[in-house]
Amino acid sequence: QSVLTQPPSVSAAPGQNVTISCSARSSKSAYNFVSWYQQLPGTAPKLLIYDNNERPSGIPDRFSGSKSGTSATLAITGLQTGDEADYYCATWDSSLSPDVIFGGGTKVTVL
Amino acid sequence: QVQLVQSGAEVKKPGASVKVSCKASGYSFTTFGITWVRQAPGQGLEWMGWVSAHSGSTQYAQHLQGRVTLTTDKSTTTAHMDLRSLRSDDTAVYYCATGSVALQTLHFWGQGTLITVSA
Numbered sequence: 001q002s003v004l005t006q007p008p009s010v011s012a013a014p015g016q017n018v019t020i021s022c023s024a025r026s027s028k029s030a031y032n033f034v035s036w037y038q039q040l041p042g043t044a045p046k047l048l049i050y051d052n053n054e055r056p057s058g059i060p061d062r063f064s065g066s067k068s069g070t071s072a073t074l075a076i077t078g079l080q081t082g083d084e085a086d087y088y089c090a091t092w093d094s095s096l097s098p099d100v101i102f103g104g105g106t107k108v109t110v111l
Numbered sequence: 112q113v114q115l116v117q118s119g120a121e122v123k124k125p126g127a128s129v130k131v132s133c134k135a136s137g138y139s140f141t142t143f144g145i146t147w148v149r150q151a152p153g154q155g156l157e158w159m160g161w162v163s164a165h166s167g168s169t170q171y172a173q174h175l176q177g178r179v180t181l182t183t184d185k186s187t188t189t190a191h192m193d194l195r196s197l198r199s200d201d202t203a204v205y206y207c208a209t210g211s212v213a214l215q216t217l218h219f220w221g222q223g224t225l226i227t228v229s230a
């Protein structure tokens with residue numbers, strides 16, 4: 001079981017908003033920056049959010065990240081069919097092995 | 112633009128070794144380290160380790176220590192992942208990635224290399 005816990009799946013209709021949580025079991029992990037990745041079927045992961053809430057260039061502002069205490073959240077507003085993918089959170093904690101841990105992933109389904 | 116191009120798919124027998132390459136271009140190779148991540152069929156992402164392209168220093172996931180070696184070659188701007196004593200549960204798509212000094216922030220990814228371990 002991953003040290004970072006995500007819901008296995010979330011779903012919503014096009015245009016609606018969804019949030020994906022990422023909870024750390026370790027209080028030490030909770031204090032490190034969180035990144036979020038989107039993985040479309042059959043493709044490599046793509047960085048969506050880094051440093052909890054920063055978007056790389058080219059990522060639409062429909063995607064946003066936040067972090068509070070031991071949990072991080074990815075929010076997707078105005079859901080589109082092209083958003084149907086797996087989403088992973090990740091953080092770093094040198095007290096653990098592996099040093100970088102990924103959440104178990106959340107499948108977003110657009111109804 | 113930054114590109115990471117990986118070597119092609121391979122099929123290996125249990126107990127064998129495999130070496131996957133990752134050719135980097137479009138940036139100064141020694142600026143960032145190279146991270147390796149794998150994904151078993153239908154499963155999530157698993158961090159394997161990181162290698163500094165500048166110094167060659169490495170960090171490995173503990174459960175892979177002793178079986179995996181990560182290296183870089185500055186002359187060819189290529190990173191390599193060597194995995195030994197392959198088992199069936201090493202069957203996965205292997206990705207190289209880079210783009211930040213923060214290990215969990217991977218801006219750029221290779222296309223992935225499928226390694227199948229089967230008798």
